[in-house]
Amino acid sequence: MKQTYNHVQFLQVLLAVLLLLSLTGCWSSHEIEELSLGIGVAFDKGKESTIEKELNEQGEGYSKKDLITSAYQLITPQVASSTTKQAGPQQKSYVNVSETGDSVLQMIREVSLRSEQPITAHHMKVIVIGEDLARSLNLEQLLDQNLRDNDYRPSCIVLISKGRASKTLETKTAGEIPAFRLVGIVDNEYKSTRILPPMSLIKIESKIQSGSSFLLQNVVSANGEVKFTGAAIIKGKTNKMTGFLNEEELDGVTWITGKGKGGLVKSFDKDTGQLIVYEIESMKSSIKPRVKGNNISFDVNIESEGRLPETWVVSGDTFKNEFLKKAEKSSEKEVKRLVRNSLEKMQKEYRVDVAGFGNRLRIENPKVWKKVKKDWDKTFSETPINYDVKLTIKDYGTSGGLKKK
Template identity: 30%
Template sequence: MFLFKWIIWLPVLLLFILQGCWDRIEVEDRILVLGMAIDTVPDEQEEGERKYSVTIQVIEPSTLVGGVATQASKEPIWNVTTTSESVREALKQFQTRIYRIPYYEHLKVIVIGEDLAREGIEEALIPLLRHSEIRLKTKVMIAEGRGRNVLQIKPMLEPVSAIYISRLSEEARFSARFPDIDLGMLSHMFHAKSNMLIPRVRAAHREAKLAGGAIMKKGKWIGWMGEAEVAFHHWVVGEIRGGEIVVECPEGDEGHIAYEVDIAKSIIKPMVNSENISFRIKVETEGVLMENTCKNLETLDAKSIEKMEALLRDHLKQGITRTIKKVQTEYKTDIFEFAETLSKREPKVWKKVEKRWIDLFPTVPVEVDVKVLIRRVGATT
């Protein structure tokens, strides 16, 4: 009898307990946000104040089939811009501009305008780091000029520019020509108060180019690094994920050799002698000789292989040394993790020099040691 009563009353109890999500939002009431650009509004700013221009790229999925626009009368994307004194308030204002609720969980990329980068990016990005829908893996880039212009490009093969830029970042990251930075990394750097290198993006009418990086000191832009310099930076900090090195033949010979990186690693070692601090960087790489057009170097000859390894070694050593020296003299900003390495390996020394590191870094001697091994031979000409 007792069991029979439970069987009768259980469905009634479940009606009160399982009532679904009280704050649910139907899919039809949402619109996907795939890209975001944040710029300043300099003409409307008063002294000591900052006003943001925030652009989001929203997509209408029903107009796309297999990534191709299907309705000529309806654009698949819409770039919506609003201005506000805070990024958080700007995101709220979009709900008064769009007839559906913006959904940020599919956000692919955040592009920051150059003017905002010069003034500082931390204040603008904190609301995004705290946003419950925005993933920490969202890519972040610094635009040359206005960030909004990057979202407005019309790529040839991809109707949604935010997806195009995101895929460009994923597919080109192995070239080592630009840093790979997302919101989570920036959050860590903000808390550690460390300097950073953020990828640079350039916009044209039909394409975007990811190349080089923006040097950020205390969250503010202080200069650009070229794509070759970014690659040498990656060799120092151990972030080479592949790519190819092309060097010219020895003097008196025409042509070039192309070397594809298979394995790369680096070690930064602080050298402390009394009160003198220096660093030794050891770089090792193994790879494949993909091409050799030098007339005086035989691809299958052991001595010629040694000469090609020497050419590659000199190229890397000179490039790394030149890049470090340029950053020390022109930007005086440690983006090579020297301070972090010193604090971990020599904590007592670091405590003594921590407050003076900004002044010490530009004059710290750096020794570079490179070892290159051609493990295999590919195509020959």
């Protein structure tokens, strides 16, 4: 009995030892001190750097075309620790490294010739593409490596920059990390109708595969500051940028799609010319295709509920239905103006559908869509669109009016 017990104990110990030998851990892992974590990248039209120019003059550079300049924003353990220990007005929490070439992957590999810490892209948050490059290069080609390589997460957000994209990855504020700042602004879409829903790599791939035209959020930069202002139009046939919508035109597109999560409408009272502000609490829109023979048209029905947070109409009593109806009509008129201007821009100037009209036709009338999808943007530019707007003020705050007695 005792021998059997000892035998069982021996087998248990042996099994434990064998299990320990099998726990090799992450055999392909790297120490965090050896990594440079890429958190953002900017793509611009090629501009040779000082070190590359010197190498080329000496005949020591590698064979390439100066097609693209990429700027990688990195966080390294050394940068993080030095920022903590030596915080000061000029201290940066990041480093930017630039390369110029004609292959995105090769540019990443070139960084390993200049630094002992190669780029790791698993934590890449944002890709910013400069206007000049977006106009001249097909986005399917530019983003091919990012879409193929599993180093980049499909949730990585893509933006367009008016001017050099690399400038959006700079800041003068100590401790601020520009890539995180851009992602943080995207998260503010519940505050404004002028911020598009995040356009990730995976969403862009689906747009490219479908041949649809679409919008990318535009960001401008100056003196280390940035602002989201309007959107870039990417034409489905070419996958290149064809123009911009300004802030108000993007406002109009948001109302058409009904995808806004918050924001406001600023209008002026018809009688007094004074300010009225309507704040959006909810928004929805329905796009209904109408097909009669070979004729296609659309009806857009926009509805919203909101509140009256600010009015400069001193002769109005905001507790009275009469004034609230007046404020609703004033705000509705402004929304209609925004929608009209956006449609004018899409249909007459750029001749592209970036608001999802074609998608609604595809869903509700697939047979008709099959006939027109090949040249939908042209068909869309000649299609009548009717729209109706209904805003309802549900809340008018605690101030009951400034009417003088």
